[in-house]
Amino acid sequence: MQNLSETLQKISTDIANASKIHQRKANSVQLLAVSKRHPESAIREAYACGQRAFGENYAQEMLEKAEALQDLAIEWHFIGPLQSNKTRPIAAIADWVHAVDRLKIARRLSDQRPSHLKPLFICLQVNISEEESKSGVLPHELLALAQEVVKLPNIKLRGLMAIPKAETDVELQGETFAKVRCLQENLIQEGLVELDTLSMGMSGDMQVAIAEGATIVRIGTAIFGMRS
Ligand SMILES: *Cc1c(COP(=O)(O)O)cnc(C)c1O
Secondary structure: OOOHHHHHHHHHHHHHHHHOOOOOOOOOOEEEOOOOOOOHEEEEEEEOOOEEEEEEOOEEEEEEEEHHOOOOOOOEEEOOOOOHHHHHHHHHOOEEEEEEOOOHHHHHHHHOOOOOOOOOEEEEEOOOOOOOOOEEEEEHHHHHHHHHHOOOOEEEEEEEOOOOOOOOOOOHHHHHHHHHHHHHHHHOOOOOOOOOOOOOOOOOHHHHHOOOOOOOOEHHHHHHHOOO
């Protein structure tokens, strides 16, 4: 097995190569290491290799890890569905929240963001494949939500996040990511000109996501191996 340092190095190289092939600007794609259900020791090891951005999708797990790893300058991304009874602690420790899909949650995050911290960066999750079981705002409801969210003072809307329906056909994967990019372009045309983030692409579809404009790829398994 490769060690973690070599694995991170290889993924960074894959990101750089995909960026180049698809004429993306150098360093325009950030690697988010998704550490959910992996131990703190794995995060420490990745941190020692230079990785700074980590993603978690269970609130309680992220809070415990953030507490235990206070000595590290980690950029914490909460990428899971967020219940309203967990917004307060998440607003206090996260740098980013990726999966906001309701105004109520956005309002709570803004109200509860401690005033000594910079605004919390957020992405709106879009239910891009329009699956009934999935969270995320539906595409036709996105503009109205985004227009309310940008008014909130202590959060800053950075862009969109999506988890497309599982799909092995690369062409279809690409079409779905392209839809997310179009939605973002539409919001920009509607006046939300500061949006600059597309959080899309995981271990299995990172290359396609980069081709279609991802700026944050959320990679778990390819870095840390299978989750128990
Ligand atoms: C677990 C998870 C990932 C990482 O998925 P991998 O397939 O392990 O790379 C990315 N995004 C979200 C929202 C996740 O929950």
